[in-house]
Amino acid sequence: MKALLIGEYRQGKLLDTTYELKAFADRLGADSVMLLVGSEAELPKYDGRLYLADAGAYGEYNPDLHKQLVLQAVEKEKPDCVVFVHSSYGWDLAPRVAVALKAGQVSEIVALNEGAYEVNACNAKLRRTVTPRSGRCVLTIQAGAFSPSGEPQGTPQLERLELSGAPSGIDFVGYEAAEQKGVDLSKAEVIVSAGRGVGKKDNVPVIAALADALGGELGASRPVVDAGWVDHSHQVGTTGQTVSPKLYVACGISGAIQHLAGMKKADFIVAINKDKDAPIGEIADVLVVADVMQFVPAFTARCAR
Numbered sequence: 565m566k567a568l569l570i571g572e573y574r575q576g577k578l579l580d581t582t583y584e585l586k587a588f589a590d591r592l593g594a595d596s597v598m599l600l601v602g603s604e605a606e607l608p609k610y611d612g613r614l615y616l617a618d619a620g621a622y623g624e625y626n627p628d629l630h631k632q633l634v635l636q637a638v639e640k641e642k643p644d645c646v647v648f649v650h651s652s653y654g655w656d657l658a659p660r661v662a663v664a665l666k667a668g669q670v671s672e673i674v675a676l677n678e679g680a681y682e683v684n685a686c687n688a689k690l691r692r693t694v695t696p697r698s699g700r701c702v703l704t705i706q707a708g709a710f711s712p713s714g715e716p717q718g719t720p721q722l723e724r725l726e727l728s729g730a731p732s733g734i735d736f737v738g739y740e741a742a743e744q745k746g747v748d749l750s751k752a753e754v755i756v757s758a759g760r761g762v763g764k765k766d767n768v769p770v771i772a773a774l775a776d777a778l779g780g781e782l783g784a785s786r787p788v789v790d791a792g793w794v795d796h797s798h799q800v801g802t803t804g805q806t807v808s809p810k811l812y813v814a815c816g817i818s819g820a821i822q823h824l825a826g827m828k829k830a831d832f833i834v835a836i837n838k839d840k841d842a843p844i845g846e847i848a849d850v851l852v853v854a855d856v857m858q859f860v861p862a863f864t865a866r867c868a869r
């Protein structure tokens with residue numbers, strides 16, 4: 565099996581998720597070759613062939629041109645699958661490539677299951693296992709689901725791809741940073757996060773009090789934000805902030821991939837959960853099996869002494 569991996573630059577910087585593509589291909593048992601559209605200034609550590617194309621004259625992202633370049637690489641390599649990260653880039657480009665190739669697309673893969681793909685369903689409450697029927701397929705992987713097992717290594721063997729025409733009718737205007745409101749969790753050294761397990765909005769101050777006692781910030785999982793218990797600026801995860809504090813305390817959080825993707829780089833993780841088998845236990849340094857509303861007030865009282 566051969567996989568064409570579509571790496572990603574954002575504003576000239578190589579995204580770390582590019583390495584997750586290689587980890588996915590390795591777990592699939594596929595030979596891989598990579599394509600990057602961007603500058604040579606920052607190349608990934610990659611032990612294999614890397615197609616590099618410069619479309620900078622047309623702005624950082626132009627769907628027509630990027631699709632054209634992916635199709636060129638497909639023509640040369642004849643891969644069985646073309647793999648993107650499920651980012652805004654992958655969301656936009658993967659379906660365009662799938663339509664052009666008349667290939668089936670499987671989106672937001674979170675795990676492999678004996679050669680089939682597991683994807684989230686019902687807002688990640690369920691998983692579906694799917695196998696594409698088309699011979700060639702286009703895949704997108706959930707960021708954080710396939711972490712590299714060690715430090716990425718290798719120097720890529722570069723091959724250039726040239727554009728064969730100007731884009732039709734699409735101009736890249738630029739990126740506009742979202743207005744920064746509320747807290748910037750990315751700089752916090754301690755984060756104490758509330759999950760659905762805290763039960764109700766009135767219980768959130770109990771979690772915030774622990775954050776205060778530890779000199780940290782309040783974080784939250786998405787259901788807590790969606791329910792309006794905590795402002796979105798506190799959300800940790802793929803659709804919230806990515807954080808790397810010294811200490812992360814997860815209170816009543818199950819450990820869904822989308823949450824883990826935002827906090828798994830924390831130096832030390834404490835999880836408080838009444839379920840001893842909660843998935844967060846797999847990455848937590850300490851798992852306290854307890855009712856969060858009994859444990860946290862007692863813990864806060866000890867911290868405040």
Ligand SMILES: Cc1cc2nc3c(=O)[nH]c(=O)nc-3n(C[C@H](O)[C@H](O)[C@H](O)COP(=O)(O)OP(=O)(O)OC[C@H]3O[C@@H](n4cnc5c(N)ncnc54)[C@H](O)[C@@H]3O)c2cc1C
Pocket residue numbers: 684687688689758759760761762784785786787788799800801802803804805815816817818819820821822823826836837838839842854855856857
């Ligand atoms: C496209 C997409 C993007 C997403 N982005 C994000 C994101 O950025 N961030 C994010 O967090 N999620 C995100 N999600 C949602 C994610 O898939 C999960 O649904 C979510 O993280 C679950 O939040 P939770 O752990 O708080 O709730 P649950 O999964 O419901 O877990 C609650 C946990 O609390 C425990 N619990 C219950 N009661 C108690 C108690 N009294 N004491 C102790 N423990 C208790 C339970 O055992 C359980 O483990 C996204 C989903 C999708 C599809």
